[in-house]
Amino acid sequence: MYSSFLIKYAEIGIKGKNRYLFENALVNQIRFAMRRCEGEFEVRKAEGRIYVDASGNFDYDETIENLQTVFGVSGICPMIQVEDDSFENISRVVVDFMDKAYPDKNKTFKVYARRSRKTYPRNTMELNADIGEVILNAFPEIKVDVHNPDICLYVEIREKVYIYSQIIPGPGGMPIGTNGKAMLLLSGGIDSPVAGYMVSKRGVKIDAVYFHAPPYTSERAKQKVVDLAKLVSRYSGPINLHVINFTDIQLAIYEKCPHDELTIIMRRYMMRIAEAIATETDCLGLITGESIGQVASQTLHSLACTNEVCTLPVYRPCIGMDKQEIVDISEKINTYETSILPFEDCCTIFVAKHPVTKPNLNIIKRHEHNLDEVIDDLMKTALESREIIEVR
Amino acid sequence: MECYFDNSATTRVYPEVAELMMKIMLEDYGNPSSMHLKGMDAEVYVRHAREAIAKSLKVDDRCILFTSGGTESDNMALIGCASANKRAGMHIITTRIEHPAVLDSCKYLESQGFEITYLDVDTNGQISLEKLEQAIRPDTIIVSIMYTNNEIGSVQPIEEAGKIIKAKNPGTLFHVDAVQGFGKYRIYPKKMNIDLLSVSGHKIHGPKGVGFLYIGEKVKIHPIIHGGGQQKNLRSGTENVPGIVGIAKATELIYQDFDSDLDHMYALKERLIKGLLEIEDVKINGLTGRDSAPHIISLSVGSIRSEVLLHALEDKGIYVSAGSACASNKPAISETLKAIGVEKRFLDSTIRFSLCPSNTEEEIDYCIEVLKSILPMLRKFTRH
Numbered sequence: 001m002y003s004s005f006l007i008k009y010a011e012i013g014i015k016g017k018n019r020y021l022f023e024n025a026l027v028n029q030i031r032f033a034m035r036r037c038e039g040e041f042e043v044r045k046a047e048g049r050i051y052v053d054a055s056g057n058f059d060y061d062e063t064i065e066n067l068q069t070v071f072g073v074s075g076i077c078p079m080i081q082v083e084d085d086s087f088e089n090i091s092r093v094v095v096d097f098m099d100k101a102y103p104d105k106n107k108t109f110k111v112y113a114r115r116s117r118k119t120y121p122r123n124t125m126e127l128n129a130d131i132g133e134v135i136l137n138a139f140p141e142i143k144v145d146v147h148n149p150d151i152c153l154y155v156e157i158r159e160k161v162y163i164y165s166q167i168i169p170g171p172g173g174m175p176i177g178t179n180g181k182a183m184l185l186l187s188g189g190i191d192s193p194v195a196g197y198m199v200s201k202r203g204v205k206i207d208a209v210y211f212h213a214p215p216y217t218s219e220r221a222k223q224k225v226v227d228l229a230k231l232v233s234r235y236s237g238p239i240n241l242h243v244i245n246f247t248d249i250q251l252a253i254y255e256k257c258p259h260d261e262l263t264i265i266m267r268r269y270m271m272r273i274a275e276a277i278a279t280e281t282d283c284l285g286l287i288t289g290e291s292i293g294q295v296a297s298q299t300l301h302s303l304a305c306t307n308e309v310c311t312l313p314v315y316r317p318c319i320g321m322d323k324q325e326i327v328d329i330s331e332k333i334n335t336y337e338t339s340i341l342p343f344e345d346c347c348t349i350f351v352a353k354h355p356v357t358k359p360n361l362n363i364i365k366r367h368e369h370n371l372d373e374v375i376d377d378l379m380k381t382a383l384e385s386r387e388i389i390e391v392r
Numbered sequence: 393m394e395c396y397f398d399n400s401a402t403t404r405v406y407p408e409v410a411e412l413m414m415k416i417m418l419e420d421y422g423n424p425s426s427m428h429l430k431g432m433d434a435e436v437y438v439r440h441a442r443e444a445i446a447k448s449l450k451v452d453d454r455c456i457l458f459t460s461g462g463t464e465s466d467n468m469a470l471i472g473c474a475s476a477n478k479r480a481g482m483h484i485i486t487t488r489i490e491h492p493a494v495l496d497s498c499k500y501l502e503s504q505g506f507e508i509t510y511l512d513v514d515t516n517g518q519i520s521l522e523k524l525e526q527a528i529r530p531d532t533i534i535v536s537i538m539y540t541n542n543e544i545g546s547v548q549p550i551e552e553a554g555k556i557i558k559a560k561n562p563g564t565l566f567h568v569d570a571v572q573g574f575g576k577y578r579i580y581p582k583k584m585n586i587d588l589l590s591v592s593g594h595k596i597h598g599p600k601g602v603g604f605l606y607i608g609e610k611v612k613i614h615p616i617i618h619g620g621g622q623q624k625n626l627r628s629g630t631e632n633v634p635g636i637v638g639i640a641k642a643t644e645l646i647y648q649d650f651d652s653d654l655d656h657m658y659a660l661k662e663r664l665i666k667g668l669l670e671i672e673d674v675k676i677n678g679l680t681g682r683d684s685a686p687h688i689i690s691l692s693v694g695s696i697r698s699e700v701l702l703h704a705l706e707d708k709g710i711y712v713s714a715g716s717a718c719a720s721n722k723p724a725i726s727e728t729l730k731a732i733g734v735e736k737r738f739l740d741s742t743i744r745f746s747l748c749p750s751n752t753e754e755e756i757d758y759c760i761e762v763l764k765s766i767l768p769m770l771r772k773f774t775r776h
Contacts, residue, residue, distance in 0.1 A: 215703030215770075254773050 001080065001100050002060065005067065006164060007050040008075035011174060025175035025203075026050060026072040032237065033066045047116055047158055064168060069235050071201050073170030077154070082161045087122075090161055091134040097163050098135055098142075098153070108145035109135065115157045131155055174203030176237045181205040182285040182315065183278035185270060186229060186241070188221055188343060191289025191318050193228045193335040194326050198317035199287045200236035207281055208232075208239050208391075209274045211246040221343035229391040231335045238392040242277050245385055246270075249378050256370040259352045263297045264359045265368060267306045269379070275310050276383055285313045291321055296355040305359045394709040395755040399595075400542055400572060400688055400746035401713050406597045409641045413599060413634040424631050425622065434633050441640030448643050449589070449606060450580050457627055458636050461603040462571035462592030466493035466536075468605050468616050468627070469567045469588040473534055474501050476612040480563060481531025487511045487519050487548075488731040489541050493590075494569055495727070498536075511537075517546030517678045517732045521556055528560040535566050539573025543728040543744060544678035545688025547573070554585030565611060571595055571603075575646040576654070576686055587611050593635060597748070598642030602635030653749040657686035660747055660756050664689055667760030671767060677734055677742065689745040690729075692738035695771050701743055704770055708762045712743045 007030065012022040027043050027050060034041040039058025044051050054063065060078070067076045082093045098109075113127035122130065131153070132144055156162040184196040186208040200206050210225045226241060233239045253265050274286050290298045297306070307314055318326050330336040368375075396404070416437065422430030424438050438458075446453035459465045474484065486498055488510050498508045509527045511519045519537065528535070535557050537548050550568055557566050567588040570579055574589075575596040581589050589606035593599050607613055607626075619628030646653075665680050673694035678684055693701060698714035705712055725739050734742065745759075 215707055216700050218699065218703050251773055 001097075002078035003054050003058075004079050004081055004162075005052040005054075005063070006077040006079050006162065007052060007067070007073055008077065008167065008170070009050070009072050010074035010172065012072060022072070022175060022178050023050065025178045026070070028177070029070045029072065029175050029237070030067065033070050034063070037062050037066050039063070068168070068170055070175070071171055071173035071203060071235065072175035074172050075167040075170055077164040077167050079162050079164035082163070084120075084157065084161050087130070090155070091131070093161075094131055094134060094153070094155065094163060095138040097165075098139065098151075101165060102151060105139045105141040107150040108143045108148070109151040109153055110144065110146050110149035111135075111153050111155060113155045113157070117157050117159070120157050127155065127157070171201065171235070173201035176200060176203055176205055179203035179205075180284045181207060181282060182287050183274050183281070183283040184208040184239075184287040185274050185289075186210050186225055187289070188224050188228065188339065188341075189289065190323075190330050190336065190339040191291060191294075191326050192287075193232050193289075193339065194329045194333070195287050195289040195315075195317050196232045197235055197329065197333050197335075199315055200232070206232075206236050206239055206287065207242065207277075207283060209242040209244060209270075209277055211244050211270055211273075213247045213250055214245070216247065216250075218343055224338060224341050224343055226389060226391060227338050228335055229389075231333065231338065233391050235333065238390060240281070241389040241391050243387040243389060244273055244382050246382065249375070249382060252371055252374055252378060257367045260354060260356045261359060261364060261367060262352055263355050264302055264305050264364055267297055267302075268309045268364070268368070269375075271306055271309050271314075273379065273382060275312050276379075277386070278312055283312070285315050286310060287315045287317070289318050289326075290316045291318045291323070291326065294323065296357045299357050301358040302356075305361050305364055308361060393755065393758050394711075395751070395759055396711050397745040397747060397751065397755075397759065398711045398713050399748040399751075400744065402594045402600065403597045403748055404750075405594075405599060405638070406642055406645050408645065409598055409638045412641055413638045416634045416637055421633075424633065425620070434631075437633055437637050438631050441636045444640040445604060445643050448647055451582060451606060452609065455606050455609060457605045457607055457623055458631060458639075459603045459605055459627060460601055460632070461594070462491070462569070462590055463493040464617075465571075465590035465592070465603050465605040466491065466567075466569055467497050468613070469590060469607075470494065470497040470501065470534065470536060471616050472613040473565055473567070473588065473611065474504075474506055476614040477533040477565070478506075481529075481533045482506045483509070483529055483532045484534045484536065485509045485511065485524070485527050485532060486536040487513060487538070489513055489517060489543075489546075489728040490536065490538050491542055491569060491571065494536055494538070513546070513731050515733050517541050517544045517728070519548055519553075521549060521552055524553055525556050525560055528557060528564060530561060532561055532564045535564055536569065537567075538569040538571075539579070540570075540576065540685040540688070541678075541728060542572045542688070543726055544690040544732060545572075545685035546678045546732075547577075547683065547685055550586070551584045558585045565608075572685065572688070575643075576657075578647070578650070581606055581608065588613075591639075593639035593642060596639075596642045596646045599635050599638040602632050602639045604639065649749075654686055656749055657747050657751075658682060660751055660753065661686060661689055663753060664745060664747075664756045664760065667756070668763070670760075671764060675735075675738060677729065677732060687747045689747075690742060691745065692734060692742045693767070694737065694741065696741055696767070698741055698743050700770060701741075704766050705743075705759075705762065708766070710759050710762060712745050714743055 015022055023045055027045055030043045040055045042053045111128045111131045113124050115124055151165055153165045182204050184206050186192045196206050208229055212222050229239045229241045249269055257265050293299055420433050422434035424435040442453045442456045445456050484506055502508050511523055513519055537553055539550055540547050554566055557564050565587040566585055568586045569590045571592045574591045587608040591604050593602040615626050617628050622628050665676055668674055668691055675692045677690035702714045729739055
C-alpha cells in the first residue's frame with residue numbers, strides 16, 4: 001500500500017547555515033543506497049523534508065532494510081500521498097488507510113495534524129477533531145486516547161497531503177561525507193569492523209589498511225578482510241582497502257627484537273604505515289578497534305607505546321566497551337559471522353607466549369634501533385608495493 | 393611449474409568425461425522419469441552408466457545406487473542400514489581413523505541409542521584383525537572399515553576382515569568406505585564379503601556432486617532421502633544424469649591402464665619419500681612401500697606449522713594439503729594422526745601429498761628442491 005517514504009533526520013535539523021550541506025549529503029547517500037534495491041526511486045528534498053518515492057515494482061522490505069543503512073536517517077515513515085482536492089477525499093483516504101493498516105480495530109488512536117500550508121481552510125486543532133470524527137464514525141470499535149494512543153496518525157497538509165502512522169528507526173548518526181575521511185586498521189577480528197562502523201556513523205568516510213603476511217597468513221584470510229570491508233561498506237559507502245605485505249617487516253622484527261616485545265613493536269610499525277598512507281590519501285585520523293585491557297597490546301601502557309609513533313589523532317570507538325558489547329554491535333551490522341572464521345591473521349601468528357603487558361617506551365625505542373639498518377627500505381617497499389582494492 | 397599434489401582432495405576431470413557431460417547438459421538433457429523420448433534417452437544413459445560401474449565391481453547392476461558423493465554414500469550405508477536392521481541389534485563397529493562422514497554418522501547413531509565400538513589402529517594406521525574378531529557380537533549389525541585412509545594412506549586388510557566378520561556373525565553387514573581406495577585397487581565386493589561400498593566421483597577424475605553406493609542384493613536398507621521415488625524409492629531426487637555418466641566414464645578410464653598407472657605412482661611415491669628423507673627433522677607417517685596406498689604421502693616437518701608450509705609451497709606453485717582437506721575448515725588436530733601416535737610436536741606440522749597418474753618425476757624433483765630451499769628460511773621463524 002505504501003509507495004513513498006518520509007525520511008526523518010534528527011541532528012542535522014539543528015545545524016545552522018551549513019544545514020543544506022548535510023541535507024544534500026543525506027540525499028546523495030540515500031540515492032546510493034537505493035541503487036542496491038529493485039525498482040525506481042526518486043529522492044527529493046522539499047520543505048525541509050526528504051522524501052523517497054518508489055515507482056513501478058519495488059520490494060518494501062528490501063527498501064526499508066537499505067534505508068536503515070544510511071547514516072543520518074533517524075526514522076523512516078512509510079506513507080501515502082493524496083492530492084488536496086477536498087476534505088471529503090482526504091477523509092476517504094484516511095479511512096481506507098486505517099482500514100488496511102490496522103485490520104484489528106480494537107485500538108486507541110490520536111490524530112496529529114500539521115499544516116505547513118497555512119492558507120488551508122481549517123486550522124490544526126479543527127483538523128485533529130474533524131479527522132478523528134471521520135475515523136470514529138467509520139469504525140465503531142476504535143477509541144480516541146490523546147495521552148497513550150496505540151496508533152499515532154500523522155496527517156500533514158503540504159503541497160500534497162501526507163498520511164502515515166509508523167516511524168521505523170534508522171541508524172541515526174550523520175550522513176557520510178560530511179566529516180572528512182579516516183583510515184581504519186582492519187584486521188580479520190571482531191573489533192575493527194565495529195570501530196569502522198562507529199566512526200563512519202558520525203559521517204566520516206573511511207579507507208582501510210590490512211597487513212597481509214604470506215605465507216604466514218593465507219589468501220583466505222585476506223579474502224575474509226575484503227568480505228568484512230564489504231559488509232562495513234554497506235553503511236560507510238565505498239572503501240579503498242590498502243593491502244600491505246608485512247611479512248618482511250615482521251620477520252625483521254622477529255629476528256632483531258626481543259620476542260616478548262614483538263607485538264608492540266609490530267603494532268608501532270603498523271601505525272606508522274597506516275599513518276603514512278593516511279597522510280597520502282587525505283585522511284584526518286586513524287581508527288582502531290582497540291579496547292582497554294582486552295589483550296596484552298591493549299593495556300594503557302601498550303596503547304601509550306603504540307600511540308607514540310602517530311601524530312594524527314587515533315580514534316578508538318571501542319575503547320570503553322566490553323567484548324560482549326562489541327560482539328552485539330558486530331551481530332547487528334552482520335560482521336560477526338565473518339569475523340569468527342578461523343583463519344590466522346598477522347596479529348596472532350607471531351605472538352609470544354608471555355608478551356609484555358607494561359612495555360617501557362624507552363626500552364622499546366632502544367630495541368627498535370636494532371632495525372635501523374633495514375627498516376627504512378622495508379617500509380618503503382611495503383608502502384610502494386601495496387595493493388589497493390576498491391570495496392563497494 | 394605448477395604441481396598439483398592434492399589429488400586426495402579432488403582431481404582434475406578427464407577431458408573425455410567433461411566432453412561427455414557437456415553433451416548431456418546441452419543436448420541430451422532429459423529427465424529420466426519423463427515419459428517422452430528425451431526422458432527415455434536420459435534413462436538409457438543412466439542404465440549404461442550403472443552397467444559400466446557394476447561391471448568394474450563384477451556385481452549385478454541393480455546393486456548400484458547413485459548418490460551425491462562419498463559423504464552421502466557413507467551416511468546412507470550407516471544410517472540406512474542401522475535403521476533397517478535395528479531389530480537384529482544395535483551394535484556397530486568402526487575404526488578411529490574413519491572419515492568424518494562415517495565417524496559423525498556413527499556419532500548421530502550413538503545419540504539414537506546405538507552402541508559403537510571404535511577399533512584402535514597401530515602406528516602404521518592398521519587395525520588388528522584379532523581385536524576386530526573379539527569386538528563382533530551377536531547383536532553387531534554393521535562393521536564399517538575404510539579401504540584406504542585419506543590422511544596417511546594406510547590400507548586395511550579388507551579381504552581378511554570380510555572373512556572374519558562373516559565367520560563370526562553371518563548377519564553382520566560389512567561397509568567399506570572406498571572413497572580413497574577405488575581406482576587405486578581392484579575391488580570386488582562379492583569376493584571380499586563387502587555388503588556396502590562407498591565411492592565418490594571427484595576422487596577418480598570424475599565430476600563433483602556424484603558418487604555411488606554398492607548395496608549387496610540381500611542387504612536391508614532404508615532410504616535417508618525421501619520424495620519422488622527415483623532409484624527404486626531408495627534415493628529420491630531427479631538423477632544427476634551428467635554426473636552419473638561422468639562417474640561411469642571416469643570408472644572405465646581409471647582402470648584402463650591400471651597396472652602401469654599403479655607402478656608409476658609407486659615409483660613417484662618412492663622418489664618423493666627418498667628426497668624428503670634427506671631433509672633434517674622430518675618424518676613420513678605410516679607405511680611407505682607397496683603395502684601402503686600408491687598416492688598418499690604424509691609428511692611431518694619439525695618446527696614449522698603445516699599451514700605456513702602449505703602457503704609457502706603454494707607460492708612456488710605446489711599444491712598440497714594440511715592434514716585432510718575434507719576436514720581442513722575445522723582447524724582441529726587430526727584424529728587419524730593422534731590415533732597412529734604421531735608425536736605431539738608433529739601434530740600441527742603435517743602436510744599431505746597426494747598423487748595421480750599424470751604427475752611426473754620432474755614435478756617430484758622440483759618439489760623436493762623447493763622444500764630443501766625454503767625450509768631453512770621458514771624454520772628460522774617459528775612460534776614460541
